[in-house]
Amino acid sequence: MDLVIMFVLALLTVVSGSPTVTIRPEAQPNATQQMLKKAVIFGQQQTVAVGTEAPGDVMATGELNPSHYPAQRAAKVVQHYLNTRYGSPYRVFGLHKVHSGHAEDVAESGRKYLLKISVQEFLRETVKNCTAEVFFPKGEKQASPEVRASCDELLQIDSKAQDEALYQRYKMNQSLVSAEYLPDSHGNMDPDMKPFWHLGIVAASFVMLSESNEKTLYNTAQVAQVTQLETENDQLKFNYDILLHDMVSQEIMHWKVLFTWSPSEGVKVLQKEQLPRCHCGRLPNKN
Numbered sequence: 001m002d003l004v005i006m007f008v009l010a011l012l013t014v015v016s017g018s019p020t021v022t023i024r025p026e027a028q029p030n031a032t033q034q035m036l037k038k039a040v041i042f043g044q045q046q047t048v049a050v051g052t053e054a055p056g057d058v059m060a061t062g063e064l065n066p067s068h069y070p071a072q073r074a075a076k077v078v079q080h081y082l083n084t085r086y087g088s089p090y091r092v093f094g095l096h097k098v099h100s101g102h103a104e105d106v107a108e109s110g111r112k113y114l115l116k117i118s119v120q121e122f123l124r125e126t127v128k129n130c131t132a133e134v135f136f137p138k139g140e141k142q143a144s145p146e147v148r149a150s151c152d153e154l155l156q157i158d159s160k161a162q163d164e165a166l167y168q169r170y171k172m173n174q175s176l177v178s179a180e181y182l183p184d185s186h187g188n189m190d191p192d193m194k195p196f197w198h199l200g201i202v203a204a205s206f207v208m209l210s211e212s213n214e215k216t217l218y219n220t221a222q223v224a225q226v227t228q229l230e231t232e233n234d235q236l237k238f239n240y241d242i243l244l245h246d247m248v249s250q251e252i253m254h255w256k257v258l259f260t261w262s263p264s265e266g267v268k269v270l271q272k273e274q275l276p277r278c279h280c281g282r283l284p285n286k287n
Helices: 003-012 031-038 069-086 160-171 191-211
Strands: 062-064 093-106 110-121 126-137 146-150 178-182 218-232 235-246 252-262 266-274
Touching: 069 093, 069 110, 069 126, 069 146, 069 191, 069 218, 069 266, 093 126, 160 235, 178 191, 191 218, 191 235, 191 252, 191 266, 218 252
Parallel strands: none
Antiparallel strands: 062 093, 093 110, 110 126, 126 146, 178 218, 218 235, 235 252, 252 266
């Protein structure tokens, strides 16, 4: 089966099972590079015209081509924003399509993008329209983009029952979750681990939102490792190693993220740290 299809199936299927799973990859030479060449941008159904513009091109003003980098970069930030605000193990948002985009300079302070997009909630295959405003500040030190989004119909999707069931299952679990390589180099993962892959996408969105600018286009490539820690203050606590893929530079970035989650509080990132550059000719071995 084609790897892209495997990724889509992995995102759309959620199954319950045993609480403790350790997944190990069937290592191949250049496995990660092969996976990334075939993988689509998470949540995006149209092709991005990545070959039409140089990564360092001058940003256009006025009406934007929806399939080109400037509009796609700004729209991708909206996806990360929605996941940080509303994402959960059973509610994950991805950019479906950019319908229109407009960019303008705001004095000397930055650039503002006005977007009409459609966003997909993957587990239910639900696509709804959104309007959004993304502001990229200028300055010597990079600041996170500022986002406003109106996606009322999308946010009516209710995952409370599924999230609560997962939370109760793992809150008192005596055997803490430990897993690796979600998905593996072939795009597969144990069904029990799919909610934790989704949770990794949500946690990664905090990193991608803070690191995004007008020259990046981030996607979650893989959760390299999941470690559940002891529950604190009724919050499930996790340490994740996450690989991010910048579609512009083709770089793989390795981040460690410590966070808590519960249905009532959502994901709360406690620490995030970029690790040394990942030399990913083959999937990293955590043993």
